[in-house]
Amino acid sequence: MSKDCGNHGGEKKKLITRFFAGLLIFVFVVLIIILLVWAILQPKKPRFVLQDATIYAFNISDPNLLTANIQVTISTHNRNDKIGIYYDKLDTYATYHGQQITLAALIPPTYQGHKEVIIWSPFISGNAVPVAPYNAIMLNQDKLYGTINLMIKIDGRVRWKVGTFVSKRYHLYVNCLAPINIGAKNTGIVVGNAVKYQMASTCSVSV
Numbered sequence: 001m002s003k004d005c006g007n008h009g010g011e012k013k014k015l016i017t018r019f020f021a022g023l024l025i026f027v028f029v030v031l032i033i034i035l036l037v038w039a040i041l042q043p044k045k046p047r048f049v050l051q052d053a054t055i056y057a058f059n060i061s062d063p064n065l066l067t068a069n070i071q072v073t074i075s076t077h078n079r080n081d082k083i084g085i086y087y088d089k090l091d092t093y094a095t096y097h098g099q100q101i102t103l104a105a106l107i108p109p110t111y112q113g114h115k116e117v118i119i120w121s122p123f124i125s126g127n128a129v130p131v132a133p134y135n136a137i138m139l140n141q142d143k144l145y146g147t148i149n150l151m152i153k154i155d156g157r158v159r160w161k162v163g164t165f166v167s168k169r170y171h172l173y174v175n176c177l178a179p180i181n182i183g184a185k186n187t188g189i190v191v192g193n194a195v196k197y198q199m200a201s202t203c204s205v206s207v
Contacts, residue, residue, distance in 0.1 A: 043160050046085060046112070047077040048203035050152055050176035051119075054196040055188070058148075058180070061128075064136040066101055069125040070094060071194075072152050074176065074203075076120075078112045083160055085112040088169060090156035092122045094178075096148075097135050102126040104155075111161075124152075146183045152176040158207065176203035 056069040072092070078085050091104035105122040112118055131139070142148045154174035160167040180197055181187045188195035 043083045044079045045205045045207050046158075047079055048154070048174045048176065048205055049075045049077075050178060050199045050201040050203055051075055052196055052198050053150075053152070053178050053180065054191065054194050055180065056194045057125075060131065060136060060139055064131045064133060065128040066096075066131045066136075066139075067127050067129070068094065068102055069123070070102070070150075071121060071123045072176075072178070073119065073121045074152070074154070075117055076112065077117045078115060081114055083162055084114060086110075086159040086161060086166070087112065087172075088157040088159060090120075090154055090172075092120075092124055092152065092154050094124050094126075095151045095153055096131075097138060099132055099135055101129050101131065101150075107154075107156075143182060146181060146186075148180040148182065150178040150180060152178050152203075154203075170207050173206040174203050177201055 051073040053073075054071040056071070058066075058068050058070070060066045074092070087107070087110045089109070090107035092107060093100055093104040094102045102124040103126055105124045107120050107122055110118060139148065153176070154172065156172045156174075157169045158172045159169055176199075178197075178199060178201065186195075188197045190196075
């Protein structure tokens with residue numbers, strides 16, 4: 001009797017071992033297929049363009065406090081034929097010579113289909129933001145020269161979608177140069193109490 005029980009126990013262990021071995025092989029094959037599909041499709045980074053920037057306020061006061069209120073229009077183009085993009089988190093803000101001068105505006109989570117173009121128009125602002133002394137000097141110099149070069153940045157997380165497969169999250173960095181011409185060089189269009197500057201500036205994108 002005990003010998004038969006031992007045989008049954010051995011058979012059970014063999015079945016469990018075979019089951020897990022088969023499961024591991026199945027998972028391995030699925031992963032290989034996903035990697036092959038991923039390699040064949042070769043996902044392309046989305047293309048971002050800063051279309052315009054509308055300045056409602058941009059003033060510096062003593063002691064080196066900057067108040068800025070800007071609306072930017074940014075378009076993004078998914079250049080992939082068979083890959084969708086999930087934008088899980090996108091923070092948009094402005095910097096001047098490496099210093100952040102506005103609070104980050106959050107763009108709502110979005111899915112972008114194949115070859116789709118999406119346009120966002122967030123407001124970015126900062127009230128009495130302390131500016132580094134050397135940046136305050138450079139800002140006043142730029143005003144005299146007639147051009148203030150701001151950088152509009154997007155910092156976020158994206159996922160790629162291929163069929164039913166969705167990738168892990170990747171960090172997205174977008175940098176858009178926004179030259180603001182003022183004074184004699186002013187090329188803006190007055191819109192109510194604001195000035196709108198056309199850009200059509202292609203942004204650098206890193207994923």
